[in-house]
Structure formats: C-alpha cells, structure tokens
Amino acid sequence: xxxxxxxxxxxxxxxxxxxxxxxxxxxxxxxxxxxxxxxxxxxxxxxxxxxxxxxxxxxxxxxxxxxxxxxxxxxxxxxxxxxxxxxxxxxxxxxxxxxxxxxxxxxxxxxxxxxxxxxxxxxxxxxxxxxxxxxxxxxxxxxxxxxxxxxxxxxxxxxxxxxxxxxxxxxxxxxxxxxxxxxxxxxxxxxxxxxxxxxxxxxxxxxxxxxxxxxxxxxxxxxxxxxxxxxxxxxxxxxxxxxxxxxxxxxxxxxxxxxxxxxxxxxxxxxxxxxxxxxxxxxxxxxxxxxxxxxxxxxxxxxxxxxxxxxxxxxxxxxxxxxxxxxxxxxxxxxxxxxxxxxxxxxxxxxxxxxxxxxxxxxxxxxxxxxxxxxxxxxxxxxxxxxxxxxxxxxxxxxxxxxxxxxxxxxxxxxxxxxxxxxxxxxxxxxxxxxxxxxxxxxxxxxxxxxxxxxxxxxxxxxxxxxxxxxxxxxxxxxx
Amino acid sequence: xxxxxxxxxxxxxxxxxxxxxxxxxxxxxxxxxxxxxxxxxxxxxxxxxxxxxxxxxxxxxxxxxxxxxxxxxxxxxxxxxxxxxxxxxxxxxxxxxxxxxxxxxxxxxxxxxxxxxxxxxxxxxxxxxxxxxxxxxxxxxxxxxxxxxxxxxxxxxxxxxxxxxxxxxxxxxxxxxxxxxxxxxxxxxxxxxxxxxxxxxxxxxxxxxxxxxxxxxxxxxxxxxxxxxxxx
Numbered sequence: 130x131x132x133x134x135x136x137x138x139x140x141x142x143x144x145x146x147x148x149x150x151x152x153x154x155x156x157x158x159x160x161x162x163x164x165x166x167x168x169x170x171x172x173x174x175x176x177x178x179x180x181x182x183x184x185x186x187x188x189x190x191x192x193x194x195x196x197x198x199x200x201x202x203x204x205x206x207x208x209x210x211x212x213x214x215x216x217x218x219x220x221x222x223x224x225x226x227x228x229x230x231x232x233x234x235x236x237x238x239x240x241x242x243x244x245x246x247x248x249x250x251x252x253x254x255x256x257x258x259x260x261x262x263x264x265x266x267x268x269x270x271x272x273x274x275x276x277x278x279x280x281x282x283x284x285x286x287x288x289x290x291x292x293x294x295x296x297x298x299x300x301x302x303x304x305x306x307x308x309x310x311x312x313x314x315x316x317x318x319x320x321x322x323x324x325x326x327x328x329x330x331x332x333x334x335x336x337x338x339x340x341x342x343x344x345x346x347x348x349x350x351x352x353x354x355x356x357x358x359x360x361x362x363x364x365x366x367x368x369x370x371x372x373x374x375x376x377x378x379x380x381x382x383x384x385x386x387x388x389x390x391x392x393x394x395x396x397x398x399x400x401x402x403x404x405x406x407x408x409x410x411x412x413x414x415x416x417x418x419x420x421x422x423x424x425x426x427x428x429x430x431x432x433x434x435x436x437x438x439x440x441x442x443x444x445x446x447x448x449x450x451x452x453x454x455x456x457x458x459x460x461x462x463x464x465x466x467x468x469x470x471x472x473x474x475x476x477x478x479x480x481x482x483x484x485x486x487x488x489x490x491x492x493x494x495x496x497x498x499x500x501x502x503x504x505x506x507x508x509x510x511x512x513x514x515x516x517x518x519x520x521x522x523x524x525x526x527x528x529x530x531x532x533x534x535x536x537x538x539x540x541x542x543x544x545x546x547x548x549x550x551x552x553x554x555x556x557x558x559x560x561x562x563x564x565x566x567x568x569x570x571x572x573x574x575x576x577x578x579x580x581x582x583x584x585x586x587x588x589x590x591x592x593x594x595x596x597x598x599x600x601x602x603x604x605x606x607x608x609x
Numbered sequence: 610x611x612x613x614x615x616x617x618x619x620x621x622x623x624x625x626x627x628x629x630x631x632x633x634x635x636x637x638x639x640x641x642x643x644x645x646x647x648x649x650x651x652x653x654x655x656x657x658x659x660x661x662x663x664x665x666x667x668x669x670x671x672x673x674x675x676x677x678x679x680x681x682x683x684x685x686x687x688x689x690x691x692x693x694x695x696x697x698x699x700x701x702x703x704x705x706x707x708x709x710x711x712x713x714x715x716x717x718x719x720x721x722x723x724x725x726x727x728x729x730x731x732x733x734x735x736x737x738x739x740x741x742x743x744x745x746x747x748x749x750x751x752x753x754x755x756x757x758x759x760x761x762x763x764x765x766x767x768x769x770x771x772x773x774x775x776x777x778x779x780x781x782x783x784x785x786x787x788x789x790x791x792x793x794x795x796x797x798x799x800x801x802x803x804x805x806x807x808x809x810x811x812x813x814x815x816x817x818x819x820x821x822x823x824x825x826x827x828x829x830x831x832x833x834x835x836x837x838x839x840x841x
Contacts (some may be wrong), residue, residue, distance in 0.1 A: 512704070513706060515704075516704045516705075516706060517706075517717075518665075518689065518692075519663075519665060519692065519698050519700075519704070520692070520693070520698070520717055520718045520721060521689055521690070521692045521693025521694070521721040521722070522689060522693075522721060523685065523686045523689035523690075524685050524686070524689070525686065526689070526721075600685075602665065602666045602667065603660075603664075603665040603666070604660040604665040604666040605666075607665070607700065607704065
C-alpha cells in the first residue's frame with residue numbers, strides 16, 4: 130500500500146514536471162523559441178532607444194508623429210511617451226534592398242535566410258571549464274551595414290568588413306552573457322553540435338553527443354534594442370526634471386539579451402558544412418521584412434494560406450509565443466539605476482499559466498500524500514515498535530529500521546511511478562525535435578527531482594513520527 | 610540469599626489530571642530461581658510494577674537494581690541492552706509480530722544480540738519443541754490460537770536465557786485449560802532450569818505455582834506470602 134501511494138505521488142510529480150517543462154508535447158523550449166516559425170514576417174520600422182549607462186542623463190519624450198513606427202503595437206504604453214538618453218536620436222530600420230526575384234512582390238521589403246545554429250561557448254575559469262549555451266548567427270555583412278546604423282549597434286570594437294566574410298571573427302551580444310561576456314580582442318572558443326540529417330519536415334536533427342570546436346577573434350560587442358517596456362517606479366520620480374508627467378507611465382528601452390554570437394555569413398556557412406557534412410542551402414526559417422506591421426500581418430496570412438506546411442508568424446506573435454517578458458524597474462534616481470528583469474513564461478501564455486497552477490497543485494498533493502503515508506505507516510506500527518523495544522531494540526535501532534524501510538519503499542515506489550509515466554511520454558520524445566542525448570538528460574533530471582523529492586520527503590516525514598515513537602516509553606507503546 | 614532483582618521505594622505517578630499515583634510504594638526482592646506471583650485486584654498497580662521492573666517505564670521515585678546495576682544510572686540505550694540480555698517478557702496480548710512466523714518471532718531476540726545463525730536456528734527449534742509448537746514453526750500468529758500464540762511468546766521470552774522472565778497477565782486472554790498449560794510451562798522451566806519468574810495475575814488461584822505471592826492493594830504491597838511447600 131505504501132509503495133502504491135509512493136508510486137502515485139511520484140507519477141503525479143513526473144507528470145507535472147513533464148507538463149511544466151513542455152516535455153509531454155515533445156517540446157524543446159530553447160530550440161523552439163529560437164526557431165519559432167518557418168517564416169517570420171517583420172514589420173520594417175522599429176523605434177530604438179539608446180542603451181544608456183549610469184552616467185546618462187535621461188529625458189522624457191513624446192513619440193514623434195513623424196516617426197514611422199509600429200512599436201506602439203508591441204508596447205501600447207509607448208504612445209504615452211518614452212524615456213530616452215538626452216540627445217539620442219530615435220533610430221529606425223531602413224528599408225533593405227530587395228533580393229533579386231522578390232523585388233516585385235508587393236509588401237516585401239527584404240528577405241533573409243535564418244542562419245542559426247545552437248552552440249556552446251567554452252568558458253575557461255580557475256574553477257575549470259564550463260559550457261554556456263549560445264546561438265550562433267550568421268550575418269550578411271552587406272545587408273547589416275545597409276540596414277543598421279552599425280555605430281549604434283556595435284558598442285565596443287567594430288563591425289565586420291565585407292572582406293572578412295568567411296574569416297574566423299565574431300561579435301558577441303553585450304546584454305547576453307553577464308559575467309561570461311567575452312572581451313573585445315579576445316579569443317572565443319565555440320563548440321557546435323553536429324547535425325545528423327533532417328526530420329521528414331526538414332527540421333535539422335541536432336546531435337549534442339558529437340560537437341566540433343571553432344576558434345574566433347572577438348571583434349566587438351553589439352547591443353540590439355528590443356523596444357520599450359513600462360518602467361515600474363521603485364523610487365519616487367522627480368517630476369520637475371525627470372520623465373514623470375502627471376498620469377503618464379514612463380517606459381524603458383530593453384535590449385535583446387539572448388547569448389548570441391554573430392559571425393559573418395560566409396563563416397557560418399563553413400561551420401554549417403563542417404557540422405552537417407552538407408553545404409548550407411536553406412534553413413526552414415526565413416525572415417521577411419515588410420514596410421509596416423499591417424502589411425506584415427496581411428503578408429503572413431497570405432503566406433500561411435499559400436504554404437500550409439509552414440508556420441508563419443509575425444514578430445509580435447513570435448514574441449507572444451516565446452513567452453518572454455521584460456520588466457524594467459527604476460531602483461534609484463541618483464545614480465540613475467534601472468534594473469531590467471527578464472521573465473520566462475515558457476511557450477504558451479494561457480496554457481502555461483493553467484498548467485503551472487495545476488502542476489504546483491499536483492506537486493503539493495503528491496508531497497502531502499507522501500507525508501500522510503509516512504505518518505500513518507509509523508503511527509500504525511507503534512505497537513510493533515513497542516514489541517521491538519521490549520525485546521531489546523534501542524531507540525536508535527528503531528530509527529534505523531524505520532528509515533531503512535522507508536528508504537526502500539520510497540525508492541521502489543518513486544522509481545515505479547516515475548518509470549510508469551516516463552515510459553508513456555517517451556513516445557513524445559521520439560516524435561520531438563529533442564535529441565536523444567538531451568532527452569536522456571531531461572529524463573535523468575526529472576528522475577533526480579522526483580526520486581530525490583519522494584525519498585527526501587519520506588525520510589523527513591518518516592523520521593519525525595519514528596523518532597517520537599522511539600522516544601516514547603515502551604510501556605505506553607505497548608498499551609496503545 | 611541475596612536478591613538478583615531489588616526494587617526499593619518504587620513509585621510511579623502518571624500526569625493525568627492532577628496526577629495519579631498508580632504505584633505508591635513497592636519494595637521487592639527476587640532471588641535467583643524464584644517464582645514470584647504478584648496478585649491483586651484490577652488497578653492496584655501490578656502492571657505498573659512489572660513495567661518498572663522490566664525497564665519498560667521509568668519510576669517517579671525509587672530505584673531498581675538488577676545484579677547490582679541501578680536502572681536509574683542507565684540511559685535509554687542502557688535499558689535497551691538490559692532488556693535484550695537480562696529480561697524476557699510475556700504479555701497478556703501475546704505481542705507477537707504478525708508479519709513474522711512463529712520461528713522468526715522466537716528468533717527475534719537472538720537476532721538482537723547477534724547470535725550466530727546456526728546457533729540461533731538450533732536454539733529456536735529447541736525452544737519450539739519445549740513449548741510444544743514445533744509443528745507450527747512456519748505459521749504466522751494470525752494462523753494460531755491464543756494458547757498457541759502465548760506458547761510462542763513464552764519461547765521468545767526464554768530465547769536469550771534471561772536472568773528473569775516477567776509475565777504480565779499471561780493467562781488473561783486465555784481459557785482456563787490454556788491458562789493452566791501456560792502456568793505449568795512456567796513452573797516446568799522454573800523447576801527444571803532454575804529460571805526466575807515474576808508473574809503478574811489478578812487470579813489468586815495461581816498462587817499454588819509460586820514460591821512467593823505478593824499481594825498488592827491500592828498501589829502498595831499489602832502482603833507477602835512465602836510458600837515453601839510449593840516447591841517439590
């Protein structure tokens with residue numbers, strides 16, 4: 130009975146962990162977030178606020194009606210104005226040159242192949258070698274130079290020259306690495322997992338067990354503005370000089386903080402060929418740029434109708450599906466300090482909210498089940514404990530006996546419960562984009578959590594009643 | 610003869626309500642090979658006295674010496690060691706472990722003291738034979754009658770050749786025939802092996818088995834009757 134209830138508790142835990150990790154849907158969250166869709170349709174114009182620093186002076190600005198932007202669609206609060214470094218000009222994407230053959234298509238302003246690979250940055254410290262997951266992104270140098278005001282984007286070092294396409298040079302996202310940020314001029318070591326063919330729908334199969342190592346010179350650090358988020362005021366704002374207008378809600382520009390490494394497109398293509406054994410021909414992700422968000426939505430709908438096998442998303446849809454939210458909080462005025470927090474909501478906002486609540490509930494129920502079982506188990510056996518003490522068992526013997534039994538029950542129950550549910554969800558693993566190695570890692574992690582928690586809870590809550598019984602005078606135990 | 614078990618001014622108060630003195634004062638000495646019957650009406654403190662003598666409970670006042678070792682000087686582990694090595698218990702409700710067979714129940718105290726397996730098996734068989742339960746060795750308590758269970762409990766109490774066997778109402782849950790059988794068993798071990806017994810019973814009819822009868826009343830030893838003639 131006790132093993133059965135441990136099984137139920139562990140099965141519940143395994144199930145809820147699978148739900149909350151997206152495992153049951155065969156999901157591989159980072160990969161899906163990165164790829165997102167087969168075709169992404171970008172509206173062309175975005176507003177950029179400057180990155181700022183501790184020394185920056187800030188001013189509150191109204192959104193210029195002359196500035197062609199769709200940013201208010203992403204951040205409606207922007208219509209009320211935004212916080213900007215003093216003197217920083219608002220910047221927008223320029224229209225990209227249309228690729229040959231697509232120039233005549235109405236609504237399309239530019240098109241890119243998404244050169245993306247999952248990789249790991251090798252970080253050597255005194256404590257040893259560790260791997261930081263990164264996205265390796267191939268950049269079209271000519272297109273970037275035309276589209277971006279590179280001087281604003283590259284905040285340290287310099288951007289690639291056209292002649293460097295194919296060379297082992299890289300730029301890193303200043304906002305994406307925290308303390309592991311590679312310095313400009315330093316050496317960058319990146320491990321890229323190999324690609325072992327593709328699934329029937331063309332998705333690359335990533336093999337994390339075999340990686341290849343590449344070395345780069347860090348040419349610089351870049352920072353890409355993502356947009357602005359409402360600024361929560363942790364300190365009272367000085368409305369006479371600062372951005373506070375009565376009733377207005379200030380916003381804060383945030384930068385994309387993915388740990389990303391940019392390499393020239395030609396270099397990326399070499400890496401791709403090295404890890405996949407094939408030349409880079411296409412990727413399922415295409416970025417199509419349009420002049421406005423409204424065009425983007427229309428175009429996305431048309432593409433989705435014309436290409437039923439492809440997932441077509443606009444960027445706002447992509448952002449919503451990625452489940453990433455940014456929150457900016459003003460924590461000090463002098464010096465001016467704003468903390469930007471990144472919140473991760475997995476992939477599906479509504480479904481995740483419901484699931485996370487259910488998961489927590491089921492987890493709590495499972496925990497209570499273990500606790501109740503242990504209490505009942507020991508309480509029911511008080512007389513047996515009394516008999517054992519009468520024939521010479523000490524309190525310590527009783528504790529050891531019960532904790533050993535508890536350990537056995539908890540291990541057997543949690544293992545059976547875990548395996549029962551996990552074997553069912555293995556089907557979804559095989560049907561997913563998750564590699565076997567990563568699936569194995571996920572399985573081991575879940576096993577560790579489920580078995581560890583069940584055993585730990587059982588031992589803790591088995592110990593208390595057993596300890597109490599062990600300390601109770603034998604005569605009382607026998608008279609129960 | 611010097612007593613092997615000696616209780617002095619023993620008293621036990623339970624913290625119920627304003628406090629209840631279940632045992633007000635008891636002085637008792639038991640010599641080697643003696644068969645002592647403690648008798649008296651219900652609630653007179655017999656079981657409390659026996660629990661204290663067996664180290665199953667701690668006295669509020671007074672002390673007990675077993676072969677010169679004072680219980681008050683022993684911690685819980687020391688008392689557990691004492692019960693393991695020196696004492697055997699027989700209870701009214703048998704108190705066998707229901708998941709274990711008769712054989713395993715008898716062997717339990719021997720496992721506690723770490724007796725070698727071969728020796729344990731031999732001794733278990735011997736004891737089951739002595740109490741007439743060899744044919745039930747692989748049965749669990751639920752498959753046995755009350756009388757049979759009590760015989761197994763007696764064999765368990767004797768397993769480690771204790772200095773004293775303490776029996777609390779060993780016949781309280783048995784019919785008269787089984788009660789006589791159990792008392793006969795005690796007397797046989799007492800006479801043939803010199804095993805010391807302290808038996809608590811509310812039935813004064815068993816006084817014929819004892820060398821000495823201790824009559825209790827209202828938490829105190831009221832009378833001690835020595836019965837020299839009962840020994841053959």
